[in-house]
Amino acid sequence: MANRPGGELAKRPLHFFWLADCSGxxxxxxxxxxxxxxxxxxxxxxxQVASENxxxxxxxxxxxxxxxxxxxxxxxxxxxSFVWQTLVARREGATDLGYALSMLAGQLKMPPMxxxxxxxxxxxxxxxxxxxxxxxxxxxxxxxxxxKKAVRVAVAIGQDADTSVLERFIGNAEIKAVRAxxxxxxxxxxxxxxxxxxxxxxxxxxxALPAAASVPVPPLPVDPGxxxxxxxx
Amino acid sequence: MSLxxxxxxxxxxxxxxxxxxxxxxxxxxxxxxIRGDGTNSVVAAVADGHGGRKYFRSDQGAxxxxxxxxxxxxxxxxxxxxxxxxxxxxxxxxxxxWRSQVNAHAEGxxxxxxxxxxxxxxxxxxxxxxxxxxxxxxxVLEPGFLACVQLGDGDIxxxxxxxxxxRPIPIDPSLxxxxxxxxxSFHEDRQAAEGGPVLRHEPWRLARVAFHDAGPVAAPxxxxxxxxxxxxxxxxxxGLERAATDYAAAISSRGIPAVxxxxxxxxxxxxxxxxxxxxxxxxxxxxxxxxxxxxxxxxEGSAGPGAKGEAAAGRPEVQG
Numbered sequence: 170m171a172n173r174p175g176g177e178l179a180k181r182p183l184h185f186f187w188l189a190d191c192s193g194x195x196x197x198x199x200x201x202x203x204x205x206x207x208x209x210x211x212x213x214x215x216x217q218v219a220s221e222n223x224x225x226x227x228x229x230x231x232x233x234x235x236x237x238x239x240x241x242x243x244x245x246x247x248x249x250s251f252v253w254q255t256l257v258a259r260r261e262g263a264t265d266l267g268y269a270l271s272m273l274a275g276q277l278k279m280p281p282m283x284x285x286x287x288x289x290x291x292x293x294x295x296x297x298x299x300x301x302x303x304x305x306x307x308x309x310x311x312x313x314x315x316x317k318k319a320v321r322v323a324v325a326i327g328q329d330a331d332t333s334v335l336e337r338f339i340g341n342a343e344i345k346a347v348r349a350x351x352x353x354x355x356x357x358x359x360x361x362x363x364x365x366x367x368x369x370x371x372x373x374x375x376x377a378l379p380a381a382a383s384v385p386v387p388p389l390p391v392d393p394g395x396x397x398x399x400x401x402x
Numbered sequence: 403m404s405l406x407x408x409x410x411x412x413x414x415x416x417x418x419x420x421x422x423x424x425x426x427x428x429x430x431x432x433x434x435x436i437r438g439d440g441t442n443s444v445v446a447a448v449a450d451g452h453g454g455r456k457y458f459r460s461d462q463g464a465x466x467x468x469x470x471x472x473x474x475x476x477x478x479x480x481x482x483x484x485x486x487x488x489x490x491x492x493x494x495x496x497x498x499x500w501r502s503q504v505n506a507h508a509e510g511x512x513x514x515x516x517x518x519x520x521x522x523x524x525x526x527x528x529x530x531x532x533x534x535x536x537x538x539x540x541x542v543l544e545p546g547f548l549a550c551v552q553l554g555d556g557d558i559x560x561x562x563x564x565x566x567x568x569r570p571i572p573i574d575p576s577l578x579x580x581x582x583x584x585x586x587s588f589h590e591d592r593q594a595a596e597g598g599p600v601l602r603h604e605p606w607r608l609a610r611v612a613f614h615d616a617g618p619v620a621a622p623x624x625x626x627x628x629x630x631x632x633x634x635x636x637x638x639x640x641g642l643e644r645a646a647t648d649y650a651a652a653i654s655s656r657g658i659p660a661v662x663x664x665x666x667x668x669x670x671x672x673x674x675x676x677x678x679x680x681x682x683x684x685x686x687x688x689x690x691x692x693x694x695x696x697x698x699x700x701x702e703g704s705a706g707p708g709a710k711g712e713a714a715a716g717r718p719e720v721q722g
């Protein structure tokens with residue numbers, strides 16, 4: 170058989186971002202430990218979702234924010250080889266979410282994002298409220314076409330988390346931030362964010378413009394059992 | 403760029419097409435057709451139905467738009483209207499015909515209760531059209547004249563005689579994340595005279611056209627039209643450009659029937675290793691491109707010049 174016409178083939182990249190609050194309040198009541206456990210537990214399930222969508226190349230990164238923000242995992246890492254590195258919360262650390270969003274916006278410019286990519290997924294996890302210029306950071310993100318098209322979901326940890334800020338990040342009136350009040354809920358919501366949402370973004374149908382959202386977000390998980398009602402945070 | 407010698411006879415166009423269902427899809431949403439194989443006047447169209455829950459008849463919408471687009475193009479050619487003004491009016495002509503046929507189809511095939519539920523939230527004015535949502539690529543080649551119409555995603559590439567790749571219609575950088583303009587697109591007219599904003603179905607305002615009546619693009623060596631599943635399968639944009647060049651080389655070295663036979667396998671390999679989407683590729687090329695010594699040069703194994711026939715080589719519709 171003659172060689173196939175055209176250049177190198179490749180799956181469509183799907184960039185997945187964890188945005189993790191590592192402020193001082195995350196260092197108490199086991200919150201950062203629970204977040205680390207929840208994300209680590211989700212990885213095999215993300216791999217399963219990725220294997221079911223062989224034409225999507227899931228590439229994972231993570232941003233942490235407290236006083237300032239930094240790439241916790243800077244290189245887009247194939248989920249097949251992704252290993253979660255433990256996050257550490259900074260005692261006395263602030264919550265510079267705005268700065269984290271501006272850093273995310275930088276990675277969603279074209280380039281480096283290719284036009285053929287699938288909609289990226291950004292999962293924000295926070296237990297508080299921003300202490301920097303959140304509006305500017307959000308505006309930077311939403312000024313990027315890929316920032317607008319990204320599937321954005323948010324998990325609030327505990328009662329002190331400002332869900333109105335998280336929902337401004339989400340930017341879709343039909344999608345609410347979920348609130349985890351104990352480690353079991355956090356694990357469940359993190360798994361939903363990293364699997365159901367990932368699955369939906371992996372094989373999206375075309376959407377005729379104007380589209381409310383490029384990817385329909387699947388419904389939230391239902392809390393099971395009485396133990397899930399025990400509020401820790 | 404070099405031009406064909408003045409006074410040279412108009413090109414006799416040959417054609418190949420293939421359509422492959424993507425592994426991710428239960429139903430192929432693409433549709434395509436070429437008319438005029440073996441003549442010097444060809445019309446070619448490919449449409450990509452959106453798929454997805456609320457676009458449950460988009461495969462039908464794709465078939466309808468290809469039919470009406472080709473009919474509109476052939477009608478204009480038959481009346482000798484190869485002008486820029488005619489080309490610029492084509493999107494509206496096609497969209498209105500499409501809307502009429504879609505409404506007729508919906509009338510004859512009412513939505514089920516389940517389908518109605520999927521349309522919750524869609525404005526009543528466009529509720530019948532959305533399920534049939536589709537894109538469209540159209541090319542019209544006459545002697546010394548190339549016209550293209552594009553509504554939504556997909557690619558049209560022209561390979562000139564000196565092997566330059568030209569996009570008659572540039573890439574639209576706003577079409578990312580699987581979002582596209584559509585025959586079903588609508589907008590709010592806030593300037594309406596009275597009664598508040600009015601919903602308007604005028605998708606032609608989103609269409610882009612190209613008109614070439616001079617220069618190398620007006621008579622390309624090869625023209626490639628493809629649904630977006632094809633271009634999305636290559637790691638880099640240059641990979642799609644290389645496909646146009648490679649197809650021309652393959653036709654030249656191996657002949658038309660051989661390339662037609664291989665196309666299904668090539669497209670299957672492309673979608674499986676790339677996007678996973680439905681893939682349609684249409685080729686319109688100078689018949690002189692085929693190897694003089696090969697089986698396809700004079701139409702062996704195919705319909706001869708002047709006769710109708712995409713049956714020239716390969717299978718015009720191949721579903722994976």
